[in-house]
Amino acid sequence: KWEQIRAQTQVWWSLFSEDDLKKVEKAPIKLDKYAMMLRTKYGYTNERARQEINRRVAELEKAK
Numbered sequence: 001k002w003e004q005i006r007a008q009t010q011v012w013w014s015l016f017s018e019d020d021l022k023k024v025e026k027a028p029i030k031l032d033k034y035a036m037m038l039r040t041k042y043g044y045t046n047e048r049a050r051q052e053i054n055r056r057v058a059e060l061e062k063a064k
Contacts, residue, residue, distance in 0.1 A: 001057065001060070002025070002030055004060050005034075005056070005057065005060070006021055006024075006025070008056070008060065009021060012056055013038065013041070013042065015041040015042065016037065016041065020037055020041075023037070024037060031050075031053065034049075034053060035049040035050055035053060036049075038052060038053070
């Protein structure tokens with residue numbers, strides 16, 4: 001799923017840069033790093049970041 005998520009990230013969250021995506025890609029647990037980036041860039045709580053990620057992934061799944 002990461003490739004789909006990566007492709008949509010800058011559409012969903014414009015503050016993510018290519019460098020940010022590379023950092024997430026290198027992380028052992030991508031979900032944790034992705035959530036941390038959302039907390040850093042958007043001031044989300046950990047819970048809110050995970051909810052947003054889950055919501056976006058669910059939308060991707062529906063679009064298939």
